[in-house]
């Protein structure tokens with residue numbers, strides 16, 4: 001596991017023993033905390049929902065099935081349909097987005113804020129998309145060391161050789177705060193970046209990444225689109241296609257696989273500190289340098305921010321030849337991580353409490369009576385455990401959206417963010433960054449976001 005991750009997690013878990021780690025060489029989770037989060041830690045509850053890695057989890061069934069894509073337009077003017085990760089039990093009819101960090105309502109959209117010393121904010125759609133077109137009207141953050149990203153992220157890791165790997169399919173739009181005239185596009189297939197040896201000679205190591213000129217991404221709202229179909233992937237800005245990737249060009253003759261994103265994806269929006277001093281030097285350089293916690297926006301508003309105005313998602317139907325046995329959920333059939341590894345079924349996607357897992361959706365009873373749980377286990381990725389308390393975990397200290405509707409985007413909105421340390425925000429956005437950096441030390445163009453990976 002990446003040292004960066006551990007540094008941050010060490011802070012995040014001061015009050016509790018570190019949970020078991022998973023993925024990236026750490027192996028699978030144990031049976032009592034079977035779900036591997038996208039940050040490489042084992043737990044139950046929210047660990048088994050979004051971002052749960054089926055291969056690094058105890059079994060392929062440990063993660064809760066993924067809710068299928070459903071087209072929709074989402075105005076982000078209110079946070080009514082945004083749930084805190086510590087309150088969300090997997091029901092996509094109850095919330096459109098799940099948040100970690102501190103989103104704030106502002107004008108007719110939502111600010112993704114990053115208060116001083118925090119790891120920023122992530123919004124994840126509560127469903128998955130297996131091909132479709134997603135557009136977002138948004139404005140980036142500004143200043144060195146701040147990265148705004150808009151990406152799909154998969155909840156999948158693959159078994160490569162004999163060790164667990166945390167590789168993922170991923171498609172991104174990314175914005176680096178010190179270069180407001182450029183948007184970056186990226187894709188990964190199981191985190192593979194280097195396409196030089198693919199059958200098509202025009203694919204170079206740079207092929208995964210693209211730069212696209214735009215007018216001031218901080219001052220101007222642009223619509224960024226990722227149009228993902230089984231055979232072709234397109235990136236659009238304001239309705240103009242600026243980049244196209246054909247699946248046929250990603251063929252690896254050695255394996256017979258197309259190194260093309262092909263499994264159900266989450267849609268995430270995140271603002272995170274690529275320039276955090278504890279990140280790898282290559283990451284910091286890519287982010288434009290070490291983050292400036294005394295930036296003009298932090299001085300004025302007490303946080304850096306990106307602005308998300310609206311999101312439009314158009315689902316494409318199941319790909320030809322897909323295994324369709326229902327219409328509710330995407331379910332993993334095997335651990336190959338390919339388009340054939342998925343079936344559409346009617347398996348339930350909702351847990352009854354944050355003590356539940358994919359193999360016991362009702363463990364812990366209902367959220368209302370789940371405070372009978374006394375076990376000390378992690379149930380919300382990145383947060384401390386809530387030993388002996390309600391498994392609902394709402395006292396976990398993160399994402400109380402108080403102050404969120406003050407609407408001014410000024411310091412008045414920051415009450416929930418003040419004192420927001422990594423320990424409180426909890427989640428970590430450095431993992432895949434670190435991974436990327438290992439893949440391409442010192443190279444700037446390719447690093448994706450979110451780690452989350454915001455990921």
Ligand SMILES: *[C@@H]1O[C@H](CO)[C@@H](O)[C@H](O)[C@H]1NC(C)=O
Nearest residue numbers: 075076107108109137309310
């Ligand atoms: C938000 O307000 C801006 C400026 O008034 C406007 O251009 C935009 O269309 C609005 N967006 C939505 C989703 O209402």
Ligand SMILES: *[C@@H]1O[C@H](CO)[C@@H](O)[C@H](O)[C@H]1NC(C)=O
Nearest residue numbers: 194195196197205439440443
């Ligand atoms: C990509 O792979 C080729 C051939 O395996 C290798 O020579 C090259 O150094 C690699 N490039 C990067 C950026 O890893």
Ligand SMILES: *[C@@H]1O[C@H](CO)[C@@H](O)[C@H](O)[C@H]1NC(C)=O
Nearest residue numbers: 194195196197198252254255
């Ligand atoms: C093609 O697959 C082989 C076997 O897994 C791998 O070693 C090689 O790096 C792949 N080629 C590229 C360009 O990723």
Ligand SMILES: *[C@@H]1O[C@H](CO)[C@@H](O)[C@H](O)[C@H]1NC(C)=O
Nearest residue numbers: 230319320321322323339340
């Ligand atoms: C998976 O990809 C292969 C290779 O392109 C294609 O022939 C097949 O139809 C795809 N299956 C699904 C379910 O997408």
Ligand SMILES: *[C@@H]1O[C@H](CO)[C@@H](O)[C@H](O)[C@H]1NC(C)=O
Nearest residue numbers: 355359360361362363364365
């Ligand atoms: C689910 O967990 C509860 C304990 O919370 C237990 O009583 C029940 O037997 C479990 N169900 C299964 C199918 O394991």
Ligand SMILES: *[C@@H]1O[C@H](CO)[C@@H](O)[C@H](O)[C@H]1NC(C)=O
Nearest residue numbers: 179182206209210211444445
């Ligand atoms: C994108 O722009 C950055 C910064 O100007 C540069 O370092 C990088 O090499 C460019 N990437 C590509 C693929 O052109």
